[in-house]
Amino acid sequence: MHIQQVPPKKQLSRRGFIGRGTTATLSVAGLSVLSGGALAMASRKGAKEEPSTDAGLINTALSLEHEGIAAYQIAAESGVLNDAVLQVGILFQSHHKGHRDELIKAVRELGGTPVEAKAISEYAEALGADKLKSQADILQLAISLELGAANAYLGVIPSLSDHEFGHLFARLAADEAMHWTALKGAVGEALPKNALYFG
């Protein structure tokens, strides 16, 4: 799946987008360090204790990532994003593709069958894409989905029998929180006043 380039609209600069979310900038750098093969799951012990349960839960997460990839694709093809937002959307979609690949690997390790993505038209209908008329609409949807995804990953961790998968889910949640923070900065919304906002 490739994102189509659309004509840029200079409503929001890339520098402004990232600059308002300094945490996100740092986190992107951290992500590139962390992704260097840290997910060596093959040799861990205990992975087979309750394979069917963990595989099912990981497959649900995979469904979530399929939807996230589709959401950014729909956004990119909408034609309403300026170039800066589009470029960040492409970056975030690439993160979700990385998540998808890790989750597929995990399901296969447990002897499961990774769930496949649906047609993009099904995601468009489920996400109410026909109601997305502006860049602001798309950013609000992305903010909502990224927040939900971060919370979903954190909320599933206690149900996983294998701590290595718990670690993976925590890393996925951190990526989603990074996306959410950058998107909140892009629309100029304040960050939460209270600690422990996610989860």
Added chain:
Amino acid sequence: MMLAILCAVLLVGAIAEDEQQNFESKVSPEIEGDAGRGESLYQRRCGACHSIDQNRIGPKHQNTFGSKAGAVEGFAYSKALKELDVVWNEVTLDEWLQNPSAMAPGTRMGFRLTDEQERADIIAYLRQVSEAAAAQVE
């Protein structure tokens, strides 16, 4: 010696009974939910996978309250949910949200909502949504 054993047995029994009461209190919330807060929480806690009017990662929630588990048309449920003989109400939803895997081993939903007030608020919202949907049908 016999007295000591008897005391130990009674103590263990008392602890077990106390734990049972604690469990029951967890699945019978006394806390009153606020549907307004629940709507906002629903987006934050459930919105990654669920919508009110669309089947997504999980089933839509338009008519959840008062309906049987695993009964949303057009959603491909796990075997665990199809076989779960439960009608969703305040008590069953509270138990479900605390630990879905404990209620229906093998379910694909592993999300746990640990905050009692948040569970009550979301359940109040789901009830409000379901009642509104039912009123529209009538």
